[in-house]
Amino acid sequence: MFPFTRSRPPEAKASAAAIATFHPTGRPVWTPRDLAALTRQSYVQNAIAHRCVRLIAQSAATLPLTVTVEGRPQTTHPLASLLARPNPAQDCCALLETLYGHLQIAGNAYLEAVPDPADATAPPRELHTLRPDRMRVIPGQGGWPEGYEYRVGGRAHRFAQIDEAPPILHLKTFHPLDDHYGLSPLEAAAIPVDIHNAASRWNKALLDNAARPSGAVIYNGPDGGTLSEGQYARLKDQLETRHQGAMNAGRPILLEGGLDWKPMSFSPSDMEFMKAKDSAAREIALAFGIPPMLLGLPGDATYSNYAEANRAFHTQTILPLAHKTLSALTHWLGVRYGEDLSVEIAEQNRADNAEN
16 A cells, blocks of 8 residues: 555646646536436346445455554554444445445445534544435546535535545546546446346246247138137237236137147247346456356356455455555545555455465
8 A cells, every 4th residue: 555645736737638628617527327227227127237246345345454654553543443433324344335336336436524623624523425426526627626516306515625635535447538437347237237137038028928938829711811800809818818927827728710829939049048148147247357157157167166266356356446445545534644644454364365
C-alpha cells in the first residue's frame, strides 16, 4: 500500500487536455445507461450474474484489514475503530460488501464521510455507502468533479468536493469512453446474460408444455375440406384448456371427425439452446474474472483442480480489487488524521494466501 498523498493534483498541474472533458459548471453528467433495468435483468433475475457479484463482494469484504502508521500496525487507532464500526447499521464487512457489490453491478461506488459539525476537515464520525443510480457527477471547469448530486424521491442534495477533505469518495472501474463513470462487469456481460435468460425462459416454457414439444393436429377430411370457424375455435380451446401445462402432462387427447395427432420432436439444431446457455454462463463468469469451475459450470477444464481455480480467483480478482479500494480509502481519509498512515490487508492474510 502507498502512504497518504493528496487526493487531487494542484490546480496548477491541471491537464492541458481538460478542455476535452469540459462541461458547463454545475451541470450533472447523467449515467449513460438504465442501471435499474440492467440490475433487474442481471443481478435480480440471473442466477449466474447474481452469484458472481456476491462471490466477489463477500470474498473481498471478509479480508481482514489493518491500519498502519509509518509501517507499524495500529489496533487502537481512531481510523481502525471507524472502519470496525463505520455507522450504527453496519460493520466493516457489511459496508465493504455493499461497496464492492456496487462496483460490480454499476461500475461506480460512493462513500460518504459524515463530518464533524465543528470541523469539516476533522476525522469523520461515520461512513455510509450511497446508491450509484441516485448519484450524479457535477464536473468543474478543469474536468475534475467539483461536486456530486444525490437524488431521492424528488429531493436533491449536493455535496461540494472540498480540497482538504472531500465528503465523497468515488470508486470506479476503468471506462475508456467515459470521463466520469466506470464500466461494470455486469454491463460488459449484458449480452450473455440476455442469452442465458432467454434460454431459461425457453426451458421453463418447455416444462410448462409437459416437457415435450408440441405436435400437429392434422385434418383428414374430404379433399380440399377445412374445419369450420366453430370447429376450429372449439378444438383450439380444448387444446389450450385441457392439454397444456404441467398439470395436464400425459393426459390423452380425444380427436373426432377425421382429426389425427402427429407428435413432433426436436432436431439437433433445436437442442443447441442448452449449449448456448452453458456458453453464456461461462462468458458471464469470464466478465467478472471468476473461474467457471467455482460456479459449477460444465465443460470447463482450464484448472486441474478446485484449489487451483480458487487461488487464481483470489490472486487475479479479489486482491487487485481490495488493494485498489484500500489505496483509495488511504488517500481519502489520510488527510483527516494528519499522519503517514495506510489501510492494508492484514499480514497474516497475505501469508495464508501465499501458502494457498
